[in-house]
Amino acid sequence: MAGKSLFFDGVPLAKSVQEMSVNGDEPPPEFHVKDGSLGCTDSSHLSLSVSVPIIDLSLLSSSEKELQKLRFALESGGCFQAIGHGMSSSFIDKVRGVAKQFFGLPREEKLKYSRAANGAEGYGHDRVVSEKQVLDWHSRLFLRVFPEKQRKLNLWPEKPDNFREVLHEYYTKLKQMMDLLFKAMEKSLDLQENSFLGQFGDNPVMHVRFNFYPPCSKPDKVLGLKPHSDRSSVTVLLQDEEVEGLQILKDERWVTVPVIPHALVVNIGDQMQIMSNGIFKSPLHRVKTNKAKLRISVATLYEPEPEKEIGPVEALIDDKKPRLYRNVTNYASLNYEWYQKGKVPLEEVKFHA
Numbered sequence: 501m502a503g504k505s506l507f508f509d510g511v512p513l514a515k516s517v518q519e520m521s522v523n524g525d526e527p528p529p530e531f532h533v534k535d536g537s538l539g540c541t542d543s544s545h546l547s548l549s550v551s552v553p554i555i556d557l558s559l560l561s562s563s564e565k566e567l568q569k570l571r572f573a574l575e576s577g578g579c580f581q582a583i584g585h586g587m588s589s590s591f592i593d594k595v596r597g598v599a600k601q602f603f604g605l606p607r608e609e610k611l612k613y614s615r616a617a618n619g620a621e622g623y624g625h626d627r628v629v630s631e632k633q634v635l636d637w638h639s640r641l642f643l644r645v646f647p648e649k650q651r652k653l654n655l656w657p658e659k660p661d662n663f664r665e666v667l668h669e670y671y672t673k674l675k676q677m678m679d680l681l682f683k684a685m686e687k688s689l690d691l692q693e694n695s696f697l698g699q700f701g702d703n704p705v706m707h708v709r710f711n712f713y714p715p716c717s718k719p720d721k722v723l724g725l726k727p728h729s730d731r732s733s734v735t736v737l738l739q740d741e742e743v744e745g746l747q748i749l750k751d752e753r754w755v756t757v758p759v760i761p762h763a764l765v766v767n768i769g770d771q772m773q774i775m776s777n778g779i780f781k782s783p784l785h786r787v788k789t790n791k792a793k794l795r796i797s798v799a800t801l802y803e804p805e806p807e808k809e810i811g812p813v814e815a816l817i818d819d820k821k822p823r824l825y826r827n828v829t830n831y832a833s834l835n836y837e838w839y840q841k842g843k844v845p846l847e848e849v850k851f852h853a
């Protein structure tokens with residue numbers, strides 16, 4: 501149990517997953533998912549490479565067909581691959597490049613940006629909030645990007661040299677893309693402009709999670725990331741350029757999201773499922789580990805200002821589609837505790853008449 505109490509003190513792991521991976525250590529039991537739990541890796545959930553829809557964002561404002569495709573994607577699986585997002589391939593490669601370079605730095609250098617014991621931001625692993633928590637085979641760098649004045653620059657790597665500059669540019673572009681996407685989502689449901697975006701407040705929050713999944717000797721027992729739905733409104737994921745790992749639960753099956761090198765994977769998060777009164781689906785997803793290759797991804801979570809109350813858009817509530825969720829503030833922080841204790845966060849905000 502000594503190792504376990506180390507986690508609880510919030511001290512970085514005695515050994516990071518990266519070190520265990522390099523040493524060829526067996527993953528300790530804290531990392532093993534339990535059969536029958538949410539983290540089940542049961543092989544009856546076959547991973548099929550079924551295609552996830554591809555949407556060209558540059559067509560959304562002019563093509564009714566593309567808009568309907570978007571709506572269908574968000575109502576069914578809650579996930580699509582975005583092309584026509586306005587970022588050049590070379591720029592996308594640059595973003596991946598700085599992520600790769602950061603994780604390649606010596607351990608001491610990365611530890612300069614360590615997450616504080618009870619903080620959320622910085623380099624490390626998940627905060628442990630429950631005895632039952634199964635640990636994930638990854639390390640990550642988690643940073644708040646917007647509102648800009650809330651950036652904790654002491655946790656923003658200074659190496660590689662262009663890290664901050666590339667990140668700033670990526671997020672300026674991504675914010676524009678998100679605004680366009682939200683307008684299209686509103687339009688696809690015949691809603692007034694700002695029905696969703698109007699719930700974000702003056703200071704919407706954007707976080708980035710650089711995820712590093714080292715090779716793992718027990719891919720059948722250990723996940724890179726346990727099944728979860730994102731607490732965000734929308735998440736944009738830049739996948740590894742060649743290594744697959746992300747799976748979405750679709751029609752009760754785990755579907756691998758194929759790698760399309762310069763596309764961005766977009767998925768709905770819980771707060772958008774709430775705001776759309778359950779029409780847009782926040783999919784369960786997970787990350788598999790593999791024996792041979794490491795995988796890096798860059799996930800961006802966009803959500804309303806925490807103090808702002810959010811709830812289902814009135815125009816989406818009627819006799820046929822009664823209100824599914826209650827109004828809620830601070831969903832993000834509630835979500836984490838519920839999730840790590842094995843509760844389903846969206847169930848906790850169900851509306852009871």
Ligand code: OGA
Pocket residue numbers: 709711725730737739745746785787797798799
């Ligand atoms: C996440 C996530 C998927 C991935 O960070 O919430 O689901 O492929 N990441 O890293």
Ligand code: NI
Pocket residue numbers: 728729730735785
């Ligand atoms: Ni996720």
